[in-house]
Amino acid sequence: MKDVKITPLRNGTVIDHIKPGMALKILPLLNIDQDYSTGLSIAMYVQSKKHQLKDIVKIEDKELHHKEMNRLAVITPNATISIIRDFKVVKKFKVKLPKVIEGIVRCENINCITNGKEPVVSKLVRAQEDPVKFKCYYCGRIQNMLEKRII
Amino acid sequence: MSLKGRDIVAITDLDMDEIETILNEAQKMVPAARGEVKNDSLSGMILAALFFEASTRTRLSFETAMHRLGGDVITIAGQEGSSLIKGETLADTIRMAEGYSDIIAIRHPKEGAARLSATFSKIPVINGGDGAGQHPTQTLLDLFTIKQNLGDISKLHVTIGGDLKYGRTTHSLSLALGRMGARMTFVAPKRIQMVDHILDDLNRMDASFDVVYDIKETIPDTDVLYMTRIQKERFPDEEEYMKVAGAFRITAEMLEPAKKKMIVMHPLPRIDEIHHSVDATPHARYFQQAFNGVPVRMALLHLLLED
Structure with missing residues (x-):
């Protein structure tokens, strides 16, 4: 018999295929903190059908917007989002990197003004497609390995 | 096309037509820059020259440019003279300065x-050099000098030598030359060769360039030899610095196989990269280049404030 680690969701959002170990890192991006009062289930290092490890987050009674989900692509580019209503998937999509990433990733240039005490949030803008590359809006530096510099 | 009210932070903020407009305007400014004719077009206006890092040519030529247009200048020279040393953020300093001036x-x-200053400022901001980043007004005066001497930039082969890793002037210049279709050769010791992110940018724009290590072999085929200062502190010891500095010192004798019209440029200050014997050759253009900082910055101030 298959183990049921998380019960099915009646209404809400399921974030699946999260990079293993990254589930807790995406919660701040979804504005989920200690004040959050709705049901939330997190499964980490579970086996997918393809026998690969993944994390899953289920958020009860909350449908997340497409735009806010795309921010997750910075941390976990292969995540899929399912919107559930009355136990049925009404919408399913894969996260996609946005054109601008604000306040999520620190600029890799240690001498960039945004890494000091100025009252600005980091801002990376898409500089190249295929492979997608971002550059710092302020110093212009092309950025590598965004997931290593999550704020 | 109007540039009034714009910020000039990176050379890539300007399209080719806008660069052309600035260079043409700079040509018109030359007599006033020399003090031969009077130009009061910015009378009553104030430039805030906020120089939080040492500068001779850039600051002086900005100040001269504003004075030559009949305007006034307020200056911060070095962090010691500002509240940054007391811990004030740049964002606050900028919002203070915009109340005192018309352009920064x-x-x-x-x-x-x-870029951060431009984000916070309601008045135009011109970048006079940010760290190892961009220095667009130097690039404009470099382009102006090349065009003034040799005409169509797209047909030229420009060799850029010296400290290509830390020398910010070479970063802005190569991006501009790449967009204009010039062929470039980067010549430097491996330790201070052109940085990857600039080479990536040049590849993205399909620019034509080579990366080489021997300066002598590039001289006969080049139209512009653009040298930059090699900084001693970038090397682990004096001996290695001397070796590199020696190999990258241009002398009048080395220029013998050069094309007749080839020009030698340098953003100055020079240390050992260009021997004084080059000054007397018909190739030397670095002092003309330094002077050109005035008409080019006059053109920019005029176009951003008046037009």
Whole structure:
């Protein structure tokens, strides 16, 4: 018999295929903190059908917007989002990197003004497609390995 | 096309037509820059020259440019003379300065400082150099000098030598030359060769360039030899610095196989890269280049404030 680690969701959002170990890192991006009062289930290092490890987050009674989900692509580019209503998937999509990433990733240039005490949030803008590359809006530096510099 | 009210933070902020407009305007400014004719078009206006890092040519030529247009200048020279040393943020300093002036020119040791200033300022901001980042007005005066001497830039082969890793002038210049279709050769010791992110940018724009290590072999085929200062502190010891500095010292004798019209440029200050014997050759253009900082910055101030 298959183990049921998380019960099915009646209404809400399921974030699946999260990079293993990254589930807790995406919660701040979804504005989920200690004040959050709705049901939330997190499964980490579970086996997918393809026998690969993944994390899953289920958020009860909350449908997340497409735009806010795309921010997750910075941390976990292969995540899929399912919107559930009355136990049925009404919408399913894969996260996609946005054109601008604000306040999520620190600029890799240690001498960039945004890494000091100025009252600005980091801002990376898409500089190249295929492979997608971002550059710092302020110093212009092309950025590598965004997931290593999550704020 | 109007540039009034614009910020000039990176050379890539300007399209080719806008660069052309600035260079043409600079040509018109030459007599006033020399003091031969009077130009009061910016009378009553104030430039805030906020130089949080050492500068001779850039600051002086910005100030001269504003005075030659009949305007006034307020200046911060070095962090010691400002509240930054007391811990004030640049964002606050900029919002203070915009109340005192009509346009801001800024140099700052941190990359991205000029873009941040432009974000907070309601008046135009011109980047006078931010850390190892961009220095667009130097690029404009470099392009102006090349065009003045040799005409169509797209047909030229420009060799850029010296410290290509830390020398910010070479970064802005190569991006502009790449967009204009010039062929480039980067010549430097491996330790201070052109940085990857600039080479990536050049590849993205399909620019034509080579990376080489021997300066002598590039001289006969080049139209512009653009040298930059090699900084001693980038080397682990004096011996290695001397070896590199020696190999990258241009002398009059080395220029013998050069094309007749080839020009030698340098953003100055020079240390050992160009021997004084070159000054007397018909190739030397670095002092003309330094002077050109005035008409080019006059053109920019005029176009951003008046037009």
